[in-house]
Structures are given as C-alpha cells and as structure tokens.
Amino acid sequence: MCFYDVFTNKPQLVSTMCPLHVQGFEHLDGVIGKVGSKICWMYTFEGKKKISKQIIETIDYEKKVLTLKEFEGDVV
Incomplete structure (x- = not known):
C-alpha cells in the first residue's frame, strides 16, 4: 500500500504510521475515498495540539493526486 492509497482510502492508518505528529482521524461526512467526504485530523505542531477539518475536492486515480x-481548524 502506497502513501496515496493510505491518504485516499485508509486515512485512519496515518496516526498509526506517524503517531508523534498525527494523533487521530475522524470521518465527519460522506464516503471515505470519495469527493465530498469530510475528515478531521488531530495533530501536533510545534508541541501544540491542533485540528484540521478538510473536504476532499478532487481525486485523480491515474496521476495519484x-x-x-481546509474548511475549519488550524492552518499550518
């Protein structure tokens, strides 16, 4: 499984892969891996807990993009 596949289809694994930086993931709305899906990341930046709520705008499976x-949270 490559980096693109994890972020597109199994984002809940990111916190397992880099627990020092990403502490959690929450699926807010829609279907994971589909345009329009809303997600929330819980992460640490410069020692401070942050969140980032995002919506998937586009997915290009051929180019892996x-x-x-971001629609709410802490912009880094």
Whole structure:
C-alpha cells in the first residue's frame, strides 16, 4: 500500500504510521475515498495540539493526486 492509497482510502492508518505528529482521524461526512467526504485530523505542531477539518475536492486515480480543502481548524 502506497502513501496515496493510505491518504485516499485508509486515512485512519496515518496516526498509526506517524503517531508523534498525527494523533487521530475522524470521518465527519460522506464516503471515505470519495469527493465530498469530510475528515478531521488531530495533530501536533510545534508541541501544540491542533485540528484540521478538510473536504476532499478532487481525486485523480491515474496521476495519484488527492486535493483537500481546509474548511475549519488550524492552518499550518
């Protein structure tokens, strides 16, 4: 499984892969791996707990490109 596949289809695994930086993931709305799905990341930046709520805008399976738009949370 490559980096793109994890972020697109199994984002809940990211916190397992890098627990020092990403502490959690929450699926807010829609279908994971589909355009329009809303997700929330819980992470640490410069020692401070942060969140980032994002919506999947585009997915290009051939080019392996995933575009996310932040709609709430801490912009880094």
